[in-house]
Amino acid sequence: MFFQLATKSLLNRKGSVSLTIIAMSVSIFVLLGVEHIRQQTKENFQSTVSGVDLIVGARTGSLNLLLYSVFRIGAPTNNVGWDSYTHVVSDPLVKWSIPISLGDSHKGYRVVGTTQGYFTNFSYGSRKRLEFESGEPFSKIFDVVLGSEVAEKLEYSIGANILLAHGLGKTSFSLHEDKPFRVVGILAPTGTPVDQSLQVSLQGMEAIHNNQRITQTLRETPININQIEFKQFQPKTITAFMLGLTSKIASFKVQRKINNFSAEPLTAILPGVALSELWQMMKVIENTLRLVSVLILIAALLGLSAMMLASIRERRYEIYLLRVIGAPPIFLFLLMELEALLISIISIVIGTLALLTSLLVTNDLLASSYGLNINSDIITKNNFTYICTIMITTMIAAAIPSFSAYKSAKVN
Amino acid sequence: MSVYLKNVTFSYPDIPNKPIIAIETWSVSKQEKVFLHGRSGGGKSTLLNLISGILQPDVGEILVLNKNLRQMNNAERDKFRANHIGYIFQQFNLIPYLNAVENIQLAQRFTKDTSKSIGELGIKKILNTFHISNTDSIAPTGKLSIGQQQRIAIVRAMINQPEVLIADEPTSSLDEMNKNIFMSELLEMISKQNTTLIFVSHDLSLTHNFDRIDTLEEINSLKESH
Numbered sequence: 001m002f003f004q005l006a007t008k009s010l011l012n013r014k015g016s017v018s019l020t021i022i023a024m025s026v027s028i029f030v031l032l033g034v035e036h037i038r039q040q041t042k043e044n045f046q047s048t049v050s051g052v053d054l055i056v057g058a059r060t061g062s063l064n065l066l067l068y069s070v071f072r073i074g075a076p077t078n079n080v081g082w083d084s085y086t087h088v089v090s091d092p093l094v095k096w097s098i099p100i101s102l103g104d105s106h107k108g109y110r111v112v113g114t115t116q117g118y119f120t121n122f123s124y125g126s127r128k129r130l131e132f133e134s135g136e137p138f139s140k141i142f143d144v145v146l147g148s149e150v151a152e153k154l155e156y157s158i159g160a161n162i163l164l165a166h167g168l169g170k171t172s173f174s175l176h177e178d179k180p181f182r183v184v185g186i187l188a189p190t191g192t193p194v195d196q197s198l199q200v201s202l203q204g205m206e207a208i209h210n211n212q213r214i215t216q217t218l219r220e221t222p223i224n225i226n227q228i229e230f231k232q233f234q235p236k237t238i239t240a241f242m243l244g245l246t247s248k249i250a251s252f253k254v255q256r257k258i259n260n261f262s263a264e265p266l267t268a269i270l271p272g273v274a275l276s277e278l279w280q281m282m283k284v285i286e287n288t289l290r291l292v293s294v295l296i297l298i299a300a301l302l303g304l305s306a307m308m309l310a311s312i313r314e315r316r317y318e319i320y321l322l323r324v325i326g327a328p329p330i331f332l333f334l335l336m337e338l339e340a341l342l343i344s345i346i347s348i349v350i351g352t353l354a355l356l357t358s359l360l361v362t363n364d365l366l367a368s369s370y371g372l373n374i375n376s377d378i379i380t381k382n383n384f385t386y387i388c389t390i391m392i393t394t395m396i397a398a399a400i401p402s403f404s405a406y407k408s409a410k411v412n
Numbered sequence: 413m414s415v416y417l418k419n420v421t422f423s424y425p426d427i428p429n430k431p432i433i434a435i436e437t438w439s440v441s442k443q444e445k446v447f448l449h450g451r452s453g454g455g456k457s458t459l460l461n462l463i464s465g466i467l468q469p470d471v472g473e474i475l476v477l478n479k480n481l482r483q484m485n486n487a488e489r490d491k492f493r494a495n496h497i498g499y500i501f502q503q504f505n506l507i508p509y510l511n512a513v514e515n516i517q518l519a520q521r522f523t524k525d526t527s528k529s530i531g532e533l534g535i536k537k538i539l540n541t542f543h544i545s546n547t548d549s550i551a552p553t554g555k556l557s558i559g560q561q562q563r564i565a566i567v568r569a570m571i572n573q574p575e576v577l578i579a580d581e582p583t584s585s586l587d588e589m590n591k592n593i594f595m596s597e598l599l600e601m602i603s604k605q606n607t608t609l610i611f612v613s614h615d616l617s618l619t620h621n622f623d624r625i626d627t628l629e630e631i632n633s634l635k636e637s638h
Contacts, residue, residue, distance in 0.1 A: 001521050004514065005507075012509035317504035323466055325568075326494020326522030328487055 002331075006338040009318075013311060020300075020307050021347050027300040028351030028390060029358075031293040032383055036355070038286055039382060040374045045071070045275065048192040049242075051123040052098075052271050053251050056080065056088060056258055057240035059265035063281070066274040069100060069240040072110045072193045076102065079237035084264040089243070093254050096121045096244040101205050101235060104164045109150045111164050111198045113205030113235070119145070121244060124192045134158055135185030141204045141233060145185040149195040156183050164198070164208060203233040243268075297390065301397040304343060308336060308401035312408060319408055333406040340398030344391050352378065352387075413478065414576050414608035415440040415463055420472030422455075422462060431470070432458055438631045442575075445602065445609040447619050450628030456612045459628065460578050463610065464497050465489040477575055494522035498569030498607070500598075502581040505565035508554025512539055512564045515553060516571050523572045530571065538567050542597055559590035563597060570601050577602065579611045583618065595621060 010017050049070045057065040058078035067073040089097040098121055101113030112118075119130050119137045135158045138145055146156055156162065161180040181200060189195055245254055251270060258268035312319070319332055359376040366374050415438075422433040432455040440446050450456050461467040462474060465481045474481045477496055481489060506515045513535050520529045530538070539549050542563040553561055562582060569577060579598070583591045599621055602609050611622065619625050 001514075001518060005510070005518065008509045008514075318507055321504060321507065322518075323490075324464065324493070324499045325519045326490050328490040 002335070002338065006335055006342060009315075009335075010339055010342060016307050016311070017343065020304050021343055021350065023300040023303050024297075024344065024347035024394075025350040025354065027293070027297040028347055029354050030296050031390075032351060032378060032386060033355050033358070034289045034293045035383060035386060036359075036378050036380070037374055038289065039380070042279070044191065044374075045278070047125040049122075049124060049271055051121075051127050051244065052242045053245040053248065054243040054255055054258070054268045055240060055271055055274075056243060056266055056268045059267050062267065062269040062274045063278055065240065065267055065269055066271060066278065068102065069242070070193070070271065072102070072112075072197065076239050079239060080241065080266065081264050082234065082236050082238065084261065084266065085238055085241055087263070088258055088261070088266075089241075091254060091257070093246050093250040094243055095246045097241050098122055099202060099235075099238045099241040101202055101237075102239045104205065104208070106150070106162055106164050106198050107154060109147070109154075109196050109198055110193075111144075111200060111205070113200055113202045113238075115202060118199060122194075122242070124190050124194065128190070130190065130194065131188040133186045133188040135183070138184055138199070138201050138204070140182075140184075141201060141207050142181050143184040143201065143204070144181040145187060145199040146183055147187055147195040147197045147199075148189040150198055151183075151186040156186075158183055158186065162198075164200070202235045202238065206233040206235040297393075300347075301393060304340060304394065305397045305400050308340060308398060309404060312401060312405050315405075316408065319405055329406045333402045336402035336405050337395055337398050340394050340402070341391065344394035348387055348390060413439055413475065414442050414444065415610070416473075416475040416478075417463075418473045418475075420462065420469045420474060422458060422467065422469045433462065433469070434633045435459075435472070435631055436633055438626075440576075440608055440610060443606050443608055444624060445599075445622045446611065447622035447625045448610060448612045448628060449614060449616065449625070450632075452614075454628050455632065456628050457580055460499075460580050460610065460612060463576075464499060464578060465493050490522070494519075495572060496575050498572070498574035498577040500562070500565045500569045500577070500579040500582045502584045503558070503561075505582075506553040506561055506568065509552055511551055512544060512549045512553055512556075512567075515564065516568050519568050519571050535567070535571070538571075539564065542567055543593070558585050559587075559593065562586060562590070562594050566594070566598050566601060570605060570607070573605050574607060576608045576610070579609065579613075581613050582611075583613060583615060591615075 055065060055069050057069055057076060058080055060077045064074060064077070068076050085097075085099055088094065096117060098118050099115060100118075102110065104111040104113075116137050116139075119132075123129050132145075133148060133151075135145070144162065150156065160183045162183065163180055181198075181204065187194060187199075243254070245251060255268040255270065258266050322332060323329075355378055356376055359374060359378065363374060363376065417435050417438045419437075420433060420435045421431045423429070423431040448456060448459075458467065462469055463476060465474075465476070465484070468482065476492070479492065481492070484492060506512070507518070510518065513532050516535050516539075517532070523529070536546055536549050540546070544560060544564060548556055548560060553564060556564070562585075565582070569579075582598075583594055586594055595618060598609075601607075609622075611618075
C-alpha cells in the first residue's frame with residue numbers, strides 16, 4: 001500500500017514529475033557518460049602498449065613522442081637516422097626493437113612502416129601478442145597487413161590490392177597509384193590503434209617514396225615488382241622505435257645513453273612514466289568534466305527538492321487526511337523519501353539506457369574519429385558506486401521537503 | 413463516557429495570547445449523538461482536532477474512551493486515532509488519485525487490529541450497500557460526484573469500527589437529496605456499530621436526528637470575548 005500510494009501520487013503529478021525525471025536523467029546520462037568515457041579512455045591508453053621498455057624518437061617532448069609513436073596522435077618533429085637506430089639496437093642490453101615509420105595513410109587510416117619483429121615483439125593489454133585473424137606477416141615489399149577495423153570497415157580480404165596515400169587525410173590527391181599493396185594478413189581485434197592501422201614493411205614505405213630508385217631497379221632487373229628484395233630499399237630514416245631490454249634495471253642506463261647520443265639528438269622515454277605525465281596533464285580536464293557533471297546533478301536534485309517542496313502546499317489536504325486516519329508523521333516523511341527514490345530510480349534507468357544506446361550508436365564514430373574503443377559495458381563497479389551515491393544524495397535532497405511534510409503533519 | 417474535556421485551553425502558536433478554545437468541562441456519553449453548531453471561525457474544527465488528538469491543548473485534560481490523550485506520545489495518539497476515532501469532513505475526505513477501495517484499505521493500514529481488516533471484495537460489498545457500484549469503486553475518487561465521495565467517506569471513517577465518529581460539516585456541500593441519503597446511511601451505520609457521534613453543522617434542519625444539541629458559544633467559556 002505504501003509503495004502503491006507513492007506511485008499513484010507521482011502519477012497524479014505527471015507534468016512536474018516528468019520534467020524532474022527528464023532533468024535528472026540528463027544529469028545522470030552526463031555524469032555516467034563522462035565517467036565511463038574517462039575510464040575507458042584511460043584503460044584504452046594503458047592497454048595500447050605493454051612490455052616496451054623504451055620508446056626512442058627525434059629530440060622532442062616525452063608526451064609528443066608517446067602520442068605519435070604509440071597512439072598515432074599528432075606528428076613527429078623529426079626523423080631518426082637509420083644509422084642511429086642500428087647503433088642503438090646493437091647495444092647488448094637491447095633484446096629486441098621495433099622501428100616504425102609513419103606519414104602515409106589509406107582512406108583515413110594510418111600506415112605504419114615496420115619490420116616483421118612488430119608481429120612477434122609488440123604486445124598490448126596484459127602482455128598480449130598480436131594475433132592473425134587470417135593470413136600472415138608481410139614477406140614482400142608490397143605486402144600489407146591490416147588492422148581488424150580497417151579490414152572490416154573497408155571490407156578488405158586477403159589478396160585485395162590497395163593504394164596508399166601520402167599524408168593523413170581521408171581524401172588524398174597524392175596516391176601512390178603505381179605501387180599497389182596486396183593484403184597478406186588481417187590482425188585480430190586488439191582494442192588499440194593497431195586495429196586502425198595498416199602495417200607495411202619499412203622497405204615498402206621507402207620504395208613508394210622513391211620513384212626514381214624503384215624505376216631504376218625495375219629497369220636494371222626486369223622482374224616482377226613483388227620480387228624486389230628488402231635489402232634493395234633499406235630506409236634512411238624512421239619515425240621512432242620501441243625497445244625491449246634484457247632487464248628492467250637496464251632501462252635508465254640505456255635511456256641515459258640514448259639521450260646523450262652524440263651523433264644525433266634523440267629522446268628515449270619510459271612509456272609508463274610518460275603515461276603518468278599524460279594523466280597528470282589530463283587530470284585538470286578530467287576534474288573539470290567531473291565537476292561540471294556533478295554540478296548538473298546537483299542542479300537536477302535541487303529541482304527535485306523544489307518540485308517536492310512545492311507539492312506539499314498542493315497536498316496539504318492529503319497530508320492532513322493521512323494524519324486524521326492515523327498516519328504518523330514519520331509515514332509522511334518516508335512517503336516523500338520513497339517518492340524521491342522512485343524518481344531517482346526511474347531517472348537512473350532512463351539515463352543509463354540512454355547512455356547505453358548512445359554508446360552503441362556512436363561506438364564506430366568514436367573509434368574511427370578519435371581512436372577510442374569505448375565498450376558499452378557501463379555496469380561497472382565504479383558506475384555502480386555512482387548510482388548508489390546518486391540514490392543517497394537524492395534522499396538527502398528530498399529530506400528538506402520530507403521534513404517539511406513531517407513538520408506540517410505535526411503542526412496540523 | 414466517550415469524550416470528556418476538563419479545563420481545556422488552546423491557542424494557535426502564531427497568536428499565543430489569544431485562546432480560541434477555553435472549555436471548563438464538556439462531555440459526550442457512549443453512543444450519544446451530539447449536534448454541535450456555532451458561528452464560523454468560532455473554533456468548532458479546532459475542538460474536533462483536539463478531541464481526535466491531532467492538536468494538543470495548551471492546558472487541560474482530554475479523555476477519549478477514558479484514555480487521557482495528553483498522557484500518550486505522538487505515535488500512541490496516531491495509533492489511538494486510527495483504531496478508535498473516525499473522521500468525516502465537508503470535503504477532501506479521500507485521496508483523489510486512489511480509488512474508493514484503496515482509500516478504505518489505506519484507512520485499515522494504520523489500525524493495529526488486523527482482525528477488523530476487510531478484503532477488497534468485502535469493501536466492495538459495503539460500498540454497494542452505499543450505492544457505490546463496483547465500477548465506481550475502482551475509479552479514482554476525484555472523478556466521482558461529491559455525493560458519492562461523501563458516502564465513500566462514511567465507509568472509510570467507519571471501516572475500523574471506531575467507537576467515536578467525528579463529522580465536520582459533512583453535508584454542507586451536498587444537495588437536499590444527497591444530504592438525506594448521506595444522513596440516513598450515516599445514522600444507520602452509527603446505530604449498527606453503536607458509535608458515539610459528534611456532528612458539527614450549520615444546518616439546523618438536521619437536529620432532529622440527534623440526542624443533544626450544543627452550541628460552541630455555550631460550552632466555550634470565551635464566548636463573551638467573541
